Amino acid sequence: MILMQGKGVSKGVVKGPLYFFRRQDTTVGKTTVNDQSVEQARLQQAQEKAIAQLEALAERCREEAGDESAVLFETHAMFVEDEDFASCIQSTMEEENCNAEYAVQTAGEQFAAMFAAMDDAYMQARAADIRDVARRILNNLMGVVEGGIDSDEPVIVAADDLAPSETIQLDKSKILGFVTQGGSGNSHTAILARTMGIPAVCGLGDALKADYSGRLAYVDGETGSVVLEPDELTLATMREKYARQQEMNALYQTMKGQEDVTLDGKKVNVYCNIGSPEDVAAVLSNDGQGIGLFRSEFLYLAADDYPSEDTQFEAYKSVAAAMDGKRVIIRTLDIGADKQVAYFDMKKEENPALGVRAIRICLNRPEVFRAQLRALYRASAYGKIAIMFPMITSVWEVRECKRACQKVMAELEKEGIPFNKDTEIGVMIETPASVFVAEELAREVDFFSVGTNDLTQYTLACDRQANDLGKFFDPHHPAVLRALKMAADAAHKAGIWIGICGELGADVSMLPTFLAIGIDELSVSPSAVLPLRAAIRKSIAKTCTLEALEC
Numbered sequence: 001m002i003l004m005q006g007k008g009v010s011k012g013v014v015k016g017p018l019y020f021f022r023r024q025d026t027t028v029g030k031t032t033v034n035d036q037s038v039e040q041a042r043l044q045q046a047q048e049k050a051i052a053q054l055e056a057l058a059e060r061c062r063e064e065a066g067d068e069s070a071v072l073f074e075t076h077a078m079f080v081e082d083e084d085f086a087s088c089i090q091s092t093m094e095e096e097n098c099n100a101e102y103a104v105q106t107a108g109e110q111f112a113a114m115f116a117a118m119d120d121a122y123m124q125a126r127a128a129d130i131r132d133v134a135r136r137i138l139n140n141l142m143g144v145v146e147g148g149i150d151s152d153e154p155v156i157v158a159a160d161d162l163a164p165s166e167t168i169q170l171d172k173s174k175i176l177g178f179v180t181q182g183g184s185g186n187s188h189t190a191i192l193a194r195t196m197g198i199p200a201v202c203g204l205g206d207a208l209k210a211d212y213s214g215r216l217a218y219v220d221g222e223t224g225s226v227v228l229e230p231d232e233l234t235l236a237t238m239r240e241k242y243a244r245q246q247e248m249n250a251l252y253q254t255m256k257g258q259e260d261v262t263l264d265g266k267k268v269n270v271y272c273n274i275g276s277p278e279d280v281a282a283v284l285s286n287d288g289q290g291i292g293l294f295r296s297e298f299l300y301l302a303a304d305d306y307p308s309e310d311t312q313f314e315a316y317k318s319v320a321a322a323m324d325g326k327r328v329i330i331r332t333l334d335i336g337a338d339k340q341v342a343y344f345d346m347k348k349e350e351n352p353a354l355g356v357r358a359i360r361i362c363l364n365r366p367e368v369f370r371a372q373l374r375a376l377y378r379a380s381a382y383g384k385i386a387i388m389f390p391m392i393t394s395v396w397e398v399r400e401c402k403r404a405c406q407k408v409m410a411e412l413e414k415e416g417i418p419f420n421k422d423t424e425i426g427v428m429i430e431t432p433a434s435v436f437v438a439e440e441l442a443r444e445v446d447f448f449s450v451g452t453n454d455l456t457q458y459t460l461a462c463d464r465q466a467n468d469l470g471k472f473f474d475p476h477h478p479a480v481l482r483a484l485k486m487a488a489d490a491a492h493k494a495g496i497w498i499g500i501c502g503e504l505g506a507d508v509s510m511l512p513t514f515l516a517i518g519i520d521e522l523s524v525s526p527s528a529v530l531p532l533r534a535a536i537r538k539s540i541a542k543t544c545t546l547e548a549l550e551c
């Protein structure tokens with residue numbers, strides 16, 4: 001038996017073959033080609049494959065999401081076949097006697113620039129489509145596996161570490177679990193695993209060896225153990241745990257359709273955190289009463305270029321429509337720190353967690369912010385969307401955000417595009433500064449949502465990414481809980497509600513403290529909804545105390 005011990009960061013017991021994630025080099029160089037006919041044949045094969053892939057995607061989309069969504073992939077297939085685009089690739093290859101990869105990349109850039117320079121906003125938005133199409137042909141030429149997992153059966157993905165942008169691009173249908181050498185429980189990769197309900201263990205260090213590839217592994221996302229060739233006792237323990245997990249799941253199913261209310265009548269809205277429109281299925285199947293945090297930056301992390309206003313609009317609209325009138329809080333772009341997006345071309349920073357991230361980027365790049373706000377307001381006509389701003393430290397930032405919203409609403413009004421002018425606006429409380437000015441902030445917005453992951457990081461001066469800070473990174477620290485209470489008091493004084501969307505919100509042991517503080521909403525990963533509801537329904541809010549705030 002081989003036993004590896006790490007830190008369990010997403011609960012659940014699972015078994016499956018280990019698959020080592022490989023980073024693929026997708027840089028394109030220019031090379032001289034000896035035989036152009038061989039190169040032309042490679043290109044043709046890559047184009048035919050792209051068309052087949054896009055037709056299959058359109059078909060799947062039509063079955064799952066209807067005709068409207070399928071049209072995008074059909075349009076992409078038409079781009080591949082477009083005579084001008086294809087002959088531009090061909091002539092570059094012939095004239096420069098170069099490789100197909102270089103010609104496809106050059107033609108893609110030329111056409112994208114041409115669309116981007118057009119006056120019409122719709123045509124400008126096609127630049128992103130043409131880049132997407134060129135990237136697909138390139139991937140086929142270079143043998144890059146889409147979804148990153150070259151396996152027909154689902155696997156346990158193993159890696160040294162995984163960046164959020166890498167995790168989000170993996171094909172979720174093929175992932176049974178994650179195991180990594182590095183990483184921390186508060187990193188966005190761990191958060192993503194919890195959102196997807198996939199067991200995960202991090203911090204396995206050198207014990208996780210690449211030559212274990214393909215071997216059957218048993219992963220316990222709670223205790224953090226990963227076992228190969230388990231002995232009888234370990235196997236029996238794992239099986240028992242799995243059976244208990246199934247039993248508990250069955251028990252939690254009885255919570256569906258029940259109200260999130262304590263025995264003495266205190267209502268706590270239990271909402272969900274999501275990273276993509278696909279996560280809505282898990283929200284609905286776990287009976288989440290709304291979405292308390294849609295991390296919109298994952299749309300940016302999953303793409304090779306800025307997602308257009310239209311692409312974002314479709315994503316937000318689909319979530320709003322699927323939630324059918326329930327509140328959907330969409331957080332504006334929160335990149336920077338561990339969430340790096342190459343095409344933003346950000347300057348390298350010494351301390352990125354304290355650098356130009358989140359709202360600071362949006363306020364520095366009004367054109368990026370505008371596209372997102374336009375998409376959000378357009379989508380507000382299709383459901384109950386609320387907009388939330390991350391990493392706020394000052395009142396002027398919120399005022400500037402609100403001015404940007406007003407400007408976008410005036411534009412849409414003029415263009416005759418429908419939107420909800422009463423769309424709620426909220427801020428995240430995740431910096432000590434925002435706690436200290438909470439009373440003033442509360443007068444500017446409709447709600448607060450506390451990001452306990454960052455609030456812990458910035459209050460305790462502990463890097464949330466570091467996996468060796470152990471007990472020093474403590475979201476239960478009285479300083480963090482007192483900050484929570486100060487923000488709640490400020491919110492209630494101004495007559496607005498306050499929720500928690502950081503990972504602490506799902507910690508059932510903290511529920512009495514949240515009730516004593518008067519938290520109105522808890523937003524958690526979809527799989528945590530029903531256990532939390534069960535705990536709320538057993539609680540008596542009146543008897544809860546603030547004991548945890550004492551040192």
Ligand code: PEP
Binds near residue numbers: 450502
């Ligand atoms: C938080 O900081 O608690 C939060 C919810 O935002 P994120 O984890 O995405 O930084």
Ligand code: MG
Binds near residue numbers: 454
């Ligand atoms: Mg945060």
